[in-house]
Amino acid sequence: MSIKTKRKPGPGLYLMPMAAALPIVAVVALAVSRIWPTLHKLLSIMIKLVVKA
């Protein structure tokens, strides 16, 4: 007779860092995709103003 007190951790354990990182990366990607077009225009104008050709 064998008794299991704890479940054996499988190779899926190595995917846990990806699961932890995914929501953060998703938020960063979403924020960048929303902000970047406006930020790009704003930065381009600022750089053109400040930098001599």
Add this chain to the structure above:
Amino acid sequence: MKTTGKCVSSPERGFAWVLTFLLTAFLSAALLSLLAVQGLTSAGMHLAAATGNGVADSQQAKIYEQVDRLAEDCGFSPEGVKAAIRREDLLEMNRKAAAWWTKLCTEGIVDTIPRWNAAELEKAVEAGMNGETRTEDAGKIAAELAEKIERVVFPLRESLLSRGMSFARNKADVEGMIRDIRRLPALGAALSLLAAGLIALLLGRDFFSSLKYYGTAAAGTGLTILATGIIFFSLHPGAMIEQASAALGREFGTLAGQITLLGGGVTLFLLAAGYFCLILYRKKANNNTKATEQPV
């Protein structure tokens, strides 16, 4: 029947996973802000970017082109003038430009931009005149050349920057904002320590279980930094600067390379440490499970 140390109950495990996620978020925020703050305020990085490989050489080549053009227009021999524009002097001016950037980014002060010594250029122009040009014009030509050199090394509109900064200073506490931004990595680190401490408190003496959570957070942070770096560089921020000024774009490239190196090192360390913890945990947990599966 053998049991293996303290068994953590299910709600505690769930709370530990929530803390692991928070630890990943705080650690990622701390390290990403550290990289950004280093890039913006590190005097060493600014200096390395301004005096990096090929920066002075490409500036010298561009200045020589302009000397040739001016020599053709004004009638003087360009060789002596080129000899007066030494690489060491250009590097010195780049060092001053780096100090200017550091002062702007760390104190919010727009200093006067570094100037090129026109007196030596004037002598060189005078010596190279072929009789068609009046010697009185040498001063004007030297001044124009000095301005061109300054523009190549430091292609910024100082007056506009100065006005913009004084406007910003009137509207907000710029120094305080810079100070707060520089404190962001420390704040992230403190929150990370708090989350790590709470995980340790929750698991008590179950050290090997905590390896699973810490390993996940460390490797997760490494992956987050890696993904954020890929997102950042896929936006081609250097191309915008390069369009306005090739020299400034090159310096930004050197700075970005240094931050990538630092970020890459941190990412590799976190991934290695995180997966090492996970491997260690799995090995130990498997051994423990085998021990408890012995026939009674």
